[in-house]
Amino acid sequence: MSEANAIMAISYRDLLKLLRDPARIAATFVFPLLFIGVLGGSMQSNFGRSAGYDFLPYVFTGVLAQTIFQSTAMGVISLIEDRQNDFSQEMFVSPISRYSIIFGKILGETLVAFPQGAVIVAFGLLVGVPISWSQLLGLLIVSPVICLFGGAFGILMLAGFNSQRTANQVFPFVLFPQFFTAGVFTPIKVLPPALEFLSRISPLRYAIDLTRNVFYAGHPDYVNVTLDSPALNTAVVVALFVVFLIAGTAVFVRNERNR
Numbered sequence: 001m002s003e004a005n006a007i008m009a010i011s012y013r014d015l016l017k018l019l020r021d022p023a024r025i026a027a028t029f030v031f032p033l034l035f036i037g038v039l040g041g042s043m044q045s046n047f048g049r050s051a052g053y054d055f056l057p058y059v060f061t062g063v064l065a066q067t068i069f070q071s072t073a074m075g076v077i078s079l080i081e082d083r084q085n086d087f088s089q090e091m092f093v094s095p096i097s098r099y100s101i102i103f104g105k106i107l108g109e110t111l112v113a114f115p116q117g118a119v120i121v122a123f124g125l126l127v128g129v130p131i132s133w134s135q136l137l138g139l140l141i142v143s144p145v146i147c148l149f150g151g152a153f154g155i156l157m158l159a160g161f162n163s164q165r166t167a168n169q170v171f172p173f174v175l176f177p178q179f180f181t182a183g184v185f186t187p188i189k190v191l192p193p194a195l196e197f198l199s200r201i202s203p204l205r206y207a208i209d210l211t212r213n214v215f216y217a218g219h220p221d222y223v224n225v226t227l228d229s230p231a232l233n234t235a236v237v238v239a240l241f242v243v244f245l246i247a248g249t250a251v252f253v254r255n256e257r258n259r
Contacts, residue, residue, distance in 0.1 A: 010104030011111055057215070058225055060124045062184035064139070065146050065211040067120060068113040069204055070175060072147045073154030075109030077171070079252065080164040102249045106151030113147045138214035145237060146207045152241045153203050155248030178204040189227065203244075206236045 121139065125131060131139075157174055161167040179185065181195065182204035191199060199205050209226060210233040216222040217230075 008104070010101060011108035013108060054221070056127065057124075057129050058187075058212075059185055060120075060129045061212050061215050062182075062208050064117060064120050064124075064143075065208040066179065066182070066184045066204060068117045068143055068147050069150035069153075069207050071113035071116055072106060072109040072151035073157070073175065074171065075112055076105055076151055076154040077158055077164055077167050079105060079155075080158060080161055080167055098249055098253050099245070102155055102245065102252065106148055106155065106245075109151050109154075110144060110147035113150075114143070117143050135215050138217065139211070142211055142214045146211065149203070149207055149237050149241050149244075152244035152248065155252065156244040157248075159248045159252035175204070178202045181205065182208050183227070184208060187225075189224075203240055206233045206240070209233050210237060 117139075121131065121136070154171075157171060158167050161170070177198075181188065181199040181202045183199075184204075188195075188199055188205075205227070209228055210230065212226050213230040213233060216225055
C-alpha cells in the first residue's frame, strides 16, 4: 500500500504542475494540431491518391501515437530538474522502491499526455477523420500503453544526463529521426536495407504500428497501412518497456549515488 501511495503521490505532483501552467498546456496542443490539419491535409492531396487509401487517418494515427509517446518521454526530463533541486535525493532516501519512484514519474507524465491525446482525437473528428466507437475504444486502450512505453524510453535516454539543458538539446536528435523511420507521416512499408534497419531499431515504430493495428482492425486498408502483427508489436513494446525501465532506473540511481 505504501508503494502504491508513493506512486500516486508522485504522479499527482506532475499532473498538478501541468494544471498550474496554462502556457505549457497551450504549447503542448498547438504543434500536434498543426501536424494533422496542415501537414495531413497537404499530404492527403499530394500522396493520398497514389497511396490508394485515405491519408488523413494515417497521419492522424501517427501524430497521436508520436505525441503521447514524445510527451511522456520528454516529460521525465523534470527528473533532472528534481536532481538539480535535490528533490530526487529526498525521494530516494524514503523507504520505497526505486522502481516505484520512477514508475510514479512515468505514470504522472502519462496523465499529462492524456489531455493532449484527447484534444488530438477531437481535432481529428473536426477535420473529418472517420472514427467509430470501436476505434475510439481501441485508442483509449492502447494509448496508456504507448504513454508508459514512451516514459520508459525517456528514462533510459535521460538518466545519464546531469543537466536539463543538455538533455533538452540532445534528446531531439534521438527522437526526431524516428518521425521518419517510424512512419509518422509517410509510409515505410518498402525501404532500402539501411533505412529498414534503422526503422526496426526505432522504438517509436512499434508504438505507431500498434496504434494503427488497433485503429484499422477490420478495415480494408489494414494490410496497406500496418507493418507487423498486433502480437509482434505488443511483444516488442512490452519487452522494451521492461528493458528500458530496469536499465534506465539502474543508471539514474547510480548517478544519484555518485553525486
